[in-house]
Amino acid sequence: MGKIVEVAAAVLLRRGGREFLLAQRPEGKVCAGFWEFPGGKLEPGETARQALVRELEEELGIHVTRAWPWITKRYTYPHADVHLKFFRITAWEGDIRPLEHAAFQWVAAGEEPGVAPLLPANGPILKGLALPDHYALTLAEERGVEAELARLERACQGTLRLIQVRDKGLPPEVRASFAQKVVDLAHAQGAKVLINDDEALARLVGADGLHCTSTTLAGLSARPDFPWVAASCHSEAELARAAELDLDFAVLGPVLPTPSHPQAEGLGWERFAALVQDSPLPVYALGGMRPDMAIPAKERGAQGVGLMRGW
Numbered sequence: 001m002g003k004i005v006e007v008a009a010a011v012l013l014r015r016g017g018r019e020f021l022l023a024q025r026p027e028g029k030v031c032a033g034f035w036e037f038p039g040g041k042l043e044p045g046e047t048a049r050q051a052l053v054r055e056l057e058e059e060l061g062i063h064v065t066r067a068w069p070w071i072t073k074r075y076t077y078p079h080a081d082v083h084l085k086f087f088r089i090t091a092w093e094g095d096i097r098p099l100e101h102a103a104f105q106w107v108a109a110g111e112e113p114g115v116a117p118l119l120p121a122n123g124p125i126l127k128g129l130a131l132p133d134h135y136a137l138t139l140a141e142e143r144g145v146e147a148e149l150a151r152l153e154r155a156c157q158g159t160l161r162l163i164q165v166r167d168k169g170l171p172p173e174v175r176a177s178f179a180q181k182v183v184d185l186a187h188a189q190g191a192k193v194l195i196n197d198d199e200a201l202a203r204l205v206g207a208d209g210l211h212c213t214s215t216t217l218a219g220l221s222a223r224p225d226f227p228w229v230a231a232s233c234h235s236e237a238e239l240a241r242a243a244e245l246d247l248d249f250a251v252l253g254p255v256l257p258t259p260s261h262p263q264a265e266g267l268g269w270e271r272f273a274a275l276v277q278d279s280p281l282p283v284y285a286l287g288g289m290r291p292d293m294a295i296p297a298k299e300r301g302a303q304g305v306g307l308m309r310g311w
């Protein structure tokens with residue numbers, strides 16, 4: 001293993017997170033001409049957050065006022081092993097200026113960046129930038145199938161963009177017809193649907209992906225072949241397994257006490273933050289969440305919140 005280089009990298013977001021900034025490395029630097037997220041190496045004694053604030057003042061002439069810790073990626077270059085701590089930046093003071101970069105490009109989240117080449121460590125993280133703050137889990141078993149479909153329709157006409165069809169207790173044919181209707185109404189509004197733990201059903205209804213339970217995750221030897229694959233995790237080992245399998249995101253919980261797992265006490269926010277601190281995957285906080293907890297969750301390193309009752 002080569003030298004380990006700790007780097008803080010900034011995903012600057014505008015238009016409510018729908019666009020992010022890429023910057024082109026200038027002549028004279030390693031990997032000149034490659035596109036990257038602004039940022040740079042930690043200086044001795046600096047935390048990643050301190051390095052981030054300093055680098056953005058030096059490189060872009062801005063003062064960061066809100067930075068959420070996001071994912072951590074490791075990448076081995078010929079010159080070093082790089083540990084990249086990404087932050088999502090949604091507020092800053094000053095106008096962005098190219099003080100050290102050759103060029104800037106604002107890119108729509110979830111679309112091809114339109115500039116190339118990217119630094120090789122960065123490609124895989126672009127997919128995560130397409131993920132929304134809220135991941136809604138269905139509860140038709142409790143609310144009724146028709147009521148749940150009407151509720152989902154309204155939510156997708158609003159801001160809901162990511163749904164998991166759970167409802168594992170419905171009779172199989174009812175679940176299949178419910179799942180098909182969820183996919184149809186979600187796709188009509190540009191939202192994505194993952195099916196909990198049933199690959200055949202996910203294929204049958206044309207879902208965007210599969211959501212694995214922690215038990216299924218433990219038995220997987222490779223990533224299932226879907227555009228999107230997520231997993232439910234409750235521990236460090238499960239998060240590590242989801243990352244090893246190169247899944248797209250995880251949910252971790254229960255964070256707070258929740259009616260669906262009355263026997264579980266909840267990890268609490270502090271433990272949640274410690275567990276996700278070095279995760280290479282975006283992680284949603286699940287269990288006892290409400291929509292307005294997305295910001296406290298993001299302050300603790302989450303992608304956002306998973307919601308069964310609150311969406």
Ligand SMILES: Nc1nc2c([nH]c(=O)n2[C@@H]2O[C@H](COP(=O)(O)OP(=O)(O)OP(=O)(O)O)[C@@H](O)[C@H]2O)c(=O)[nH]1
Nearest residue numbers: 007009029031036037038039040041075082119121122
């Ligand atoms: N800033 C930044 N560096 C990245 C990204 N992705 C990635 O692999 N890296 C790697 O992380 C390291 C960061 O180095 P840097 O050259 O930006 O650091 P720096 O601003 O402190 O510059 P300096 O070394 O010239 O003082 C490089 O090896 C770079 O290839 C990224 O998105 N942003």
